[in-house]
Amino acid sequence: MKKSIVTTFLAVFGIIIVMYLVLFALMNSSRPLGGMPEMMGDFSGNLYGLWIFVSVAGLLALIFTLFNYLENVKIQQNFQNDIKRLEQNQQPEAPELQVIHEKIIKMSMELQELSKQKSADKAEIIELERKRISRELHDSVSQELFAATMILSSVAGSTQNLTKEQIETQTQLVLKVLHSAQNEMRALLLHLRPVELDGKLLSEGLSALTDELQAKISANISVKLAEIEASRNIEDNLFRMAQEILSNTLRHSQAENIEVILRENRENIILKISDDGVGFDTTGSDKTASYGLANIKERALLLGGDAKVISAPNAGTTVEVRIPKTDTSKSH
Known part of the structure; x- marks a missing residue:
């Protein structure tokens, strides 16, 4: 001054x-x-x-x-x-600042409207997810447990009229039904599992996820994970896609072997998950058999990539996600 x-x-x-x-x-x-x-x-x-x-x-x-x-x-x-x-x-x-004040008021109203809409959308998503989980629990786990209960009830009430071989057959059937219900429950729990990487690399997060699953299921999981360079947004979305693919694999594939591959080349980041399960007809309209590919494809498209599925009845299933590498993909 x-x-x-x-x-x-x-x-x-x-x-x-x-x-x-x-x-x-x-x-x-x-x-x-x-x-x-x-x-x-x-x-x-x-x-x-x-x-x-x-x-x-x-x-x-x-x-x-x-x-x-x-x-x-x-x-x-x-x-x-x-x-x-x-x-x-x-x-x-000041007239000049009055213009700025009006713009601030307008932007505040727009942000509040967006926040309101986001909250409403989030509440709707949560409600839809609750209904979906409730429906899947009823359609799968609940019915399978009910079936196991009915089988055990019939066996318990007729032990004197059944042969040893019949009791063993019914017992094996109950074990099969309970095993299926257990896999279904694990898949649903995997869907509900937090999806954040907690500061880990994508390869580290996928390794921890597959190790956790391997300790809980009988199928063999093999992994080939490269340490890729990508933005946090791409890594989070790829982790979510891997989680959803594995969840659907547990629920539907009846696979004995599952392979998870993460690699990159000069143009793309590639996530590939394969299994030797029952597979399905990719031309059919069965939403259950489609492995929830709609959500996976939507995530891939939002990142500028794509997701494709190769499957056939009794021929296993392979889901491959390709995300293009950009200049911003290397910055966290």
Whole structure:
């Protein structure tokens, strides 16, 4: 502030002096060339007049500088007051800031509307997910447990009329039904498992996920996981897709071997999950047999990639997801 005051004073003072010199020269421009020494003598001889002029020039410069300083202080104070009004969501006095205030109000309304819509969408998604899990529990686990209960009830009530071979057959049937219900429950729990990588690399997250599954299921899981370079968004979505594919594999494939591959080339990041299970007809419209590919394909498309499935009845299933590598894919 002090530097600005001094600069303003010197600038105004200099302008006044220059203007005086120009006027003095113009007023004496009618003199012949030989009168130049005389003119300079008049100028230097009138020291008292020169002192008066310099004093007046300095006073005018000081008055202008003081006025300019007070005006700047007033403008700065008004600006600070308007900033406080904006922070308190009040309308400022400056017309320029009023435009900004209106834009802020408009943006706040849009954000609130988006937040409201997002909350409504989230509530709808949660409700749909609850209904889906409830329906799947009823259609699979509940019915299988009911079937096992009915079989055991019939065996318990007819032990004297059944042969040893019949009891063993019924027992094996109950074990098969319970094993199926157990796999279904594990698949549903995998769907509900948190999907965050918790700061891990994608390869580390997939390794932990497959190790956890291997400890709970009888199928053999083999993994080939490369340490890829991708954005956190791509890694999170690939982890979710792997989770969903494995969940559906447990529920439907009846596979003895599952292979999980994660690799990359110059153009793509590739996630490939294969099994030797019962497979299904990819041209059919059975939503259960489709392994939930609609969600997986939608996720892949949102990342600019694609997901394809290769399967046939009694020929296993392979799901391959390809996500293109971009410049932003390497930045976390």
